[in-house]
Amino acid sequence: xxxxxxxxxxxxNCSVALSVNGSVIALQEDNPSNTEGKKFxxxxxxxxxxxxxxxxxxxxxxxxxxxxxSKGPGSYTGLRIGVSAAKGLCYSLDVPLISIPTMQSxxxxxxxxxxxxxxxxxxRMEVYSAVFNPSKEMIRExxxxxxxxNSFEKYLSLGNVTFIGDGVTKFxxxxxxxxxxxxxxxLPSAREMAAIAEIKHKKNDTEDVAYFEPYYLKDFxxx
Numbered sequence: 001x002x003x004x005x006x007x008x009x010x011x012x013n014c015s016v017a018l019s020v021n022g023s024v025i026a027l028q029e030d031n032p033s034n035t036e037g038k039k040f041x042x043x044x045x046x047x048x049x050x051x052x053x054x055x056x057x058x059x060x061x062x063x064x065x066x067x068x069x070s071k072g073p074g075s076y077t078g079l080r081i082g083v084s085a086a087k088g089l090c091y092s093l094d095v096p097l098i099s100i101p102t103m104q105s106x107x108x109x110x111x112x113x114x115x116x117x118x119x120x121x122x123x124r125m126e127v128y129s130a131v132f133n134p135s136k137e138m139i140r141e142x143x144x145x146x147x148x149x150n151s152f153e154k155y156l157s158l159g160n161v162t163f164i165g166d167g168v169t170k171f172x173x174x175x176x177x178x179x180x181x182x183x184x185x186x187l188p189s190a191r192e193m194a195a196i197a198e199i200k201h202k203k204n205d206t207e208d209v210a211y212f213e214p215y216y217l218k219d220f221x222x223x
Contacts, residue, residue: 002065002201005050005089006190009082010074010102011120011166014042016049017190018059022198024191026053042081050085064093066206068197070188071099072215073128073142074120079214087209096206100193101215103130103142106165108192110136114160114181117152119167120188127167128217131155144218149174156180 001021008015008029015029028049030041054060069086072079090097103118107130110116116132125147131140145151147170155161156177163171168184200206 002198003059003063004066004068004098004194004197004201005053005064006068006100006193006197007046007050007082007086008070008102008105008188008190008193009042009046009078010070010072011078011187012040012075013187013189014040014045014049014078015188015190016046016053017194018053018057019194019198022195024194026056027189027191028052029189029191040075040078042078046081046085050089061089061093064089064095066096066098066197066201067093068098068100068193068200070102070105070190070193072102073144073217074102074188076216079216083212083214087212090209096201096204097209097212098197098200098205099207099212100196100200101142102188103128104132104136104138105192105196106186106188107132107136108195109186109189110162110164110183112160112162112181114162115139115155115158117155117161117163119163119165119171121165121167121170122218125170127165127170129167142215142217147171147174149176151175153177 018026130142164183
């Protein structure tokens with residue numbers, strides 16, 4: 001049974017969870033249901049959120065046995081902040097670092113028995129996307145792609161597909177397929193990282209703290 005601190009900063013949702021044996025016992029995050037006009041505030045909020053989840057269950061930093069961080073893709077700045085914080089904690093506490101694919105934890109939010117396509121906003125009509133089967137196993141790797149009305153047709157032709165993430169709004173505007181289900185309000189959360197992190201911890205599937213870098217997928221482009 002492991003006590004793991006989970007950190008998610010890949011999007012505008014600054015999210016921190018504390019889990020024991022794969023179950024979340026404390027969660028602190030921005031409201032992910034209202035993303036319009038939101039700005040990144042991770043630098044100001046992240047460490048306060050870490051302190052808040054520890055206080056909720058009277059757990060100290062010395063009780064933490066591992067730190068899990070969302071590895072990307074996502075916001076270049078957000079990922080850097082999250083990974084830097086996670087590394088700092090791992091160094092100071094001498095605990096392992098666990099990386100969680102952002103798309104995998106986002107897909108875990110879907111309860112429907114459908115194919116799942118996760119979408120995070122990139123630039124213009126581009127999104128980061130990945131495809132998962134109903135068991136949340138990845139069946140197409142994460143890609144940065146420009147979407148049009150014919151995108152993902154091969155999956156939609158086979159049955160219902162749930163599109164989830166803040167990149168879904170772009171696709172919803174141009175997709176009229178009857179098999180498409182849209183969840184455009186969802187953002188990655190530390191809540192879904194917990195179960196994945198517990199499995200990886202048991203397998204000793206950890207990262208080299210000194211050399212680990214976020215999975216940016218694309219080079220940084222300033223606005």
